[in-house]
Amino acid sequence: MKVLLVSANRVRTPYYVYPLGLDYVASAISGRHQVKITDINSREKARSIIDTIRDFAPDVIGISIRNIDNVDAHDVKSFITFYRELILAVREITGAVIVVGGSGFTIFPERMMQALEPDYGIIGEGERMSVFLEALESGKDPSALSGVIAPGMKEAFPPPLELPFTRTVTPESVAEFYLSRGGMLNLQTKRGCTYNCIYCTYPHIEGAALRLIPADEVAGTAVKLERAGAKYLFITDSVFNTSYEHSADVARAFAAKGLTIPWGAFFAPTKPPENYYRVLHRAGLTHAEFGTEALAGSMLASYQKPFSVGDVFTAHAAALDAGLYAAHYILLGGPGENRHTVTETLDNAERLDKTVIFFFCGIRIYPHTRIYEIARAEGQIAETDDLLEPVFYQSGSISGEEIICMVEERGRKHENWFIGSGGNKAARLVSRLHKQGHSGPLWEHMIR
Ligand code: B12
Numbered sequence: 001m002k003v004l005l006v007s008a009n010r011v012r013t014p015y016y017v018y019p020l021g022l023d024y025v026a027s028a029i030s031g032r033h034q035v036k037i038t039d040i041n042s043r044e045k046a047r048s049i050i051d052t053i054r055d056f057a058p059d060v061i062g063i064s065i066r067n068i069d070n071v072d073a074h075d076v077k078s079f080i081t082f083y084r085e086l087i088l089a090v091r092e093i094t095g096a097v098i099v100v101g102g103s104g105f106t107i108f109p110e111r112m113m114q115a116l117e118p119d120y121g122i123i124g125e126g127e128r129m130s131v132f133l134e135a136l137e138s139g140k141d142p143s144a145l146s147g148v149i150a151p152g153m154k155e156a157f158p159p160p161l162e163l164p165f166t167r168t169v170t171p172e173s174v175a176e177f178y179l180s181r182g183g184m185l186n187l188q189t190k191r192g193c194t195y196n197c198i199y200c201t202y203p204h205i206e207g208a209a210l211r212l213i214p215a216d217e218v219a220g221t222a223v224k225l226e227r228a229g230a231k232y233l234f235i236t237d238s239v240f241n242t243s244y245e246h247s248a249d250v251a252r253a254f255a256a257k258g259l260t261i262p263w264g265a266f267f268a269p270t271k272p273p274e275n276y277y278r279v280l281h282r283a284g285l286t287h288a289e290f291g292t293e294a295l296a297g298s299m300l301a302s303y304q305k306p307f308s309v310g311d312v313f314t315a316h317a318a319a320l321d322a323g324l325y326a327a328h329y330i331l332l333g334g335p336g337e338n339r340h341t342v343t344e345t346l347d348n349a350e351r352l353d354k355t356v357i358f359f360f361c362g363i364r365i366y367p368h369t370r371i372y373e374i375a376r377a378e379g380q381i382a383e384t385d386d387l388l389e390p391v392f393y394q395s396g397s398i399s400g401e402e403i404i405c406m407v408e409e410r411g412r413k414h415e416n417w418f419i420g421s422g423g424n425k426a427a428r429l430v431s432r433l434h435k436q437g438h439s440g441p442l443w444e445h446m447i448r
């Protein structure tokens with residue numbers, strides 16, 4: 001069959017992100033099918049996707065839905081209308097089967113099916129597209145397959161797939177757009193997160209157990225990406241150091257295979273084993289992005305974070321000692337937040353030296369999370385509420401506006417504190433620097 005895979009993500013904050021998920025979907029199906037990937041970022045308008053459809057005449061069109069909205073409580077932007085219009089425009093010119101998937105879709109499959117009206121959706125890992133196409137080809141009903149949903153069906157979440165996941169790096173990939181804008185490509189070393197933070201969708205999207213990709217294989221892919229022109233790699237794992245052992249093995253494999261480009265990843269600021277960050281830095285790690293979320297002990301407990309305030313300082317010091325750039329992400333406004341806890345977090349944030357801190361004020365409520373249950377029990381949301389349009393948790397003791405005021409007031413004397421990921425202003429700056437030939441996430445320029 002002829003299959004066109006479309007990346008529908010146009011978000012440019014904090015920077016354009018390479019549609020990695022489609023590489024996995026394409027690798028899973030290209031042996032048997034003729035596959036083409038097209039990326040809306042690299043085209044000026046949705047219109048030129050239409051031209052591709054006319055030229056290629058696919059039997060099946062797979063649309064990747066990564067972002068639903070920008071998750072910003074104070075400047076909400078939803079992307080659903082755009083996806084809906086894209087699907088309508090595609091329908092006008094082709095009778096191809098339209099199937100959607102992706103991390104955004106996987107959070108709200110049933111609602112997305114209603115809002116977007118594709119023919120099918122694939123919940124979770126897109127490697128299931130292979131059995132989906134087999135069913136279509138042989139005239140069987142694909143909606144009977146695990147993970148597949150059709151209009152009007154109830155959502156049922158399939159179990160995570162067994163290894164191996166294969167990613168083929170091909171010269172025909174859509175990477176050129178990203179290579180000419182900072183050269184940042186991305187890489188996955190495992191799937192899953194074993195932690196259970198109350199607001200987080202990642203264990204739901206990727207599974208709660210770690211499925212590790214062999215370190216050698218990860219490093220082989222990294223080297224291929226470097227050869228293809230990548231100047232920087234971002235590791236997309238929910239948390240890179242959930243397995244200290246595997247992540248250090250990956251770093252050693254990078255060094256053994258001769259990777260020379262820098263890379264970055266998300267880390268939990270748990271207490272690291274001795275020399276951990278040095279090993280990673282020697283293998284090219286430059287940027288550590290810590291999912292710190294709070295610097296008040298009671299809020300870390302409320303969020304069910306797997307570390308203490310002391311651990312954050314230990315991890316931060318270890319990263320700096322190793323020569324890394326360190327950023328911290330803080331999430332204010334959860335259950336139990338009040339003026340005292342915000343003050344405690346801001347006081348401790350002032351004690352973090354040589355860093356950049358991104359404050360996210362307001363926690364989006366997603367289904368399948370503990371905060372969803374808390375918000376239900378507190379009467380903030382009802383079972384019938386449509387969370388596809390973002391709803392943010394409200395602490396009973398402090399409003400979102402008050403939190404922003406407190407951060408802004410204290411932040412005036414800290415050039416390295418940002419609300420959200422810096423918005424369009426930061427994205428424009430990053431985009432300009434990327435066009436000038438700089439690579440990486442570039443927040444190191446904001447470190448004070
Ligand atoms: C890494 C990451 C980032 C990094 C990306 C770095 C980089 N250079 O790649 C950074 C920090 C920059 C980032 C930024 C943002 N992110 Co982010 N990010 C992630 C994360 C953790 C992993 C994404 C990833 O690459 N996974 C690995 C690939 C292989 O998996 P995948 O893309 O999901 O693809 C698989 C399946 O989904 C499926 N699939 C994918 N496409 C298709 C298509 C079809 C047809 C089918 C059948 C299947 C299918 O198959 C693939 C293989 O199994 C996810 C959460 C998560 N754990 O998934 C959030 C996530 C995608 N991000 C999210 C958001 C919101 C954002 C931001 C908008 C936040 C912000 N305000 O700045 C920005 C947008 C950036 C942009 N330009 O698009 C949300 C999206 C949901 C939502 N509410 O909209 C997620 C889901 C997190 C969450 N809150 O739950 N992000």
Ligand code: SF4
Nearest residue numbers: 193195197200202238
């Ligand atoms: S917030 Fe991070 S550590 Fe916690 S469950 Fe999500 S991905 Fe895992």
